[in-house]
Amino acid sequence: MARTASTGQKIAWTVVAWVIALVIFFPILYTIITSFKTEPEAIAGISLIPSGTFQNYIDVETQRDYFRPFMNSVIISLGSTVLALIVAIPAAWSMAFSPTRRTKDILMWMLSTKMMPAVAVLVPIYLLFRDWGLLDSRIGLTVMLTLINLPIVVWMLYTYFREIPGEILEASRMDGASLWNEIIYVLTPMAVPGIASTLLLNIILAWNEAFWTIRLTTTNAAPLTAFIASFSSPQGLFWAKLSAASTMAIAPILIMGWFSQRQLVRGLTFGAVK
Numbered sequence: 493m494a495r496t497a498s499t500g501q502k503i504a505w506t507v508v509a510w511v512i513a514l515v516i517f518f519p520i521l522y523t524i525i526t527s528f529k530t531e532p533e534a535i536a537g538i539s540l541i542p543s544g545t546f547q548n549y550i551d552v553e554t555q556r557d558y559f560r561p562f563m564n565s566v567i568i569s570l571g572s573t574v575l576a577l578i579v580a581i582p583a584a585w586s587m588a589f590s591p592t593r594r595t596k597d598i599l600m601w602m603l604s605t606k607m608m609p610a611v612a613v614l615v616p617i618y619l620l621f622r623d624w625g626l627l628d629s630r631i632g633l634t635v636m637l638t639l640i641n642l643p644i645v646v647w648m649l650y651t652y653f654r655e656i657p658g659e660i661l662e663a664s665r666m667d668g669a670s671l672w673n674e675i676i677y678v679l680t681p682m683a684v685p686g687i688a689s690t691l692l693l694n695i696i697l698a699w700n701e702a703f704w705t706i707r708l709t710t711t712n713a714a715p716l717t718a719f720i721a722s723f724s725s726p727q728g729l730f731w732a733k734l735s736a737a738s739t740m741a742i743a744p745i746l747i748m749g750w751f752s753q754r755q756l757v758r759g760l761t762f763g764a765v766k
Contacts, residue, residue, distance in 0.1 A: 548736035561719035584649035652686025
């Protein structure tokens with residue numbers, strides 16, 4: 493009897509999980525379907541039956557030059573991720589293995605910066621970028637995305653590093669390992685799952701960032717988020733073409749997430765089971 497009840501609960505939870513997953517995925521599915529409609533069909537209303545036209549994708553590629561913002565997104569996302577890891581790994585190592593009385597206060601302060609509305613610092617950031625010649629540049633946007641995602645990267649790495657026994661690092665010091673050798677050859681290989689999940693999450697956050705990319709770029713360094721926003725014009729909002737552009741923008745990150753989901757889950761649960 494108990495086994496039957498347990499089986500019924502598993503089935504019920506499975507159904508609930510599938511329903512939640514479908515609800516979350518429906519906007520993406522509808523965007524993909526709309527991208528294969530004509531503009532009149534897209535405006536007409538919700539319909540899950542596309543006309544099967546590829547004209548929207550052809551128009552997006554030929555009229556708006558998809559490749560350039562795509563490469564900007566790749567360069568900026570990867571660049572900001574690498575830069576964030578270079579800064580965050582030593583910082584997280586210091587706070588995890590050499591904590592002080594203020595370590596938790598520093599961590600909370602870093603996290604609190606993510607709670608501040610971005611628009612509150614838009615004007616000073618814009619003026620700084622203008623005076624330093626960083627407007628509409630890949631370098632400027634890379635630095636900006638590094639800074640806004642750095643608190644999350646440090647927090648995640650700090651959490652992962654806390655799960656590594658400190659005795660291992662002490663043993664490496666006794667064997668004569670220098671500080672950088674300890675970080676590079678001992679700590680980093682042991683925290684590969686955590687670092688990998690942090691890397692993937694930072695790429696996703698940088699790829700999807702829209703507020704700063706739209707306001708700090710125009711043409712030269714505009715990534716895919718700004719590319720999508722360009723389909724809103726005084727002539728109107730072209731839903732079918734916008735859906736095609738959105739599908740082309742999210743496709744690379746969806747594919748990456750699909751193939752790396754096992755590594756991502758492994759990293760997010762790193763140290764959960766002793």
